[in-house]
Amino acid sequence: MKKEFAVIGLGRFGGSICRALSDEGMEVMAIDMDEDKVNEFATVASHAVVGDTTDEAVLKSLGIRNFDHVIVAIGDNIQASILTTLILKELGVKHITVKAQNDYHEKVLSKIGADRIVHPERDMGKRIATNLISNNVLDYLELSDEHSIVEIVANGKLAGNSLIDLDIRARYGINIVAIKRGREVIVSPQATELIEKGDILIVIGGDTDINRFEKKVLENS
Structure with missing residues (x-):
């Protein structure tokens, strides 16, 4: 069944969500x-x-309460964003995602019951900074203040080794949850899977552990 979404606020953020959902065939x-x-x-x-x-x-x-998910993407008007979110909660909307302008805005949204709060500019800034700092990291997704999912390009040091040979989980406390090899995606790879140079490793773990892995294994490639 198609999910039904409502997007409130059609600036750059809300507009891009609206287009992406529509492209996926959702009712918006x-x-x-x-x-x-x-x-x-x-x-x-x-x-x-x-x-x-x-x-x-x-x-x-x-009929806003009938929508599966409402995204509040109101731009600079924090008061309108907060009031809209509050009314949506009172009307019993199932799931509400709200764009926050700053930390104060986020605190208020959290207190009034927003299900998910996003900082698109801040989050994108972190992703770009991470990509600029490291030649090996292709993409970065923050899961929490201390945990992330990253896409890391396998270099010559990793190539030819199996996951069990590298023992990355025990040594670094991180997990390789998938490997992208050209158009192929290997989900939950076997311990005997050999890594090839240029493979994209989807790694999940603590930020400090990922950084330690990157410095010890991937630097000077």
Whole structure:
């Protein structure tokens, strides 16, 4: 079954989510107070509506509580973001993701019950910085303040070794959960799987452990 999403706020962040969900064939209602933005997404989303989401009556009229997931992507108006989130919670929306502008905004959103809070600019900044610092790290996804998933390119030091030979879990406390080899993706690779140079290792673990692995094994490749 297709999930139904509502995206409130059609700036760069909300707009990109709206397009991505629509491209995946999801039912998406796009909502914004700016008529020009709504018109822009009229042919992208399943429905595009001009509306003030700080008005409970407006949200009720849109049947917002029937959506599986509502994304609050309101830009600079923190008050509108908080009030919209609060009303969504009171109306019983199943799952709410909200874009936070800063740490204070995040604290308030957390207190009023937002299910997921994202900092797209901060998170993207961390990903770019990580990629700039390391030649081996292709991508980075923060799971928490201390744990991440990273894509690491296997160099000559790793090539020809099996996972059991390297014993990465015992030595570094991290796990290789998948290997991308060209178009092939090996999920939960066997301990006997030989690593080839250029393989992309999907690694999960603590940030300090991943950094230790990278410095000891991957540097000076």
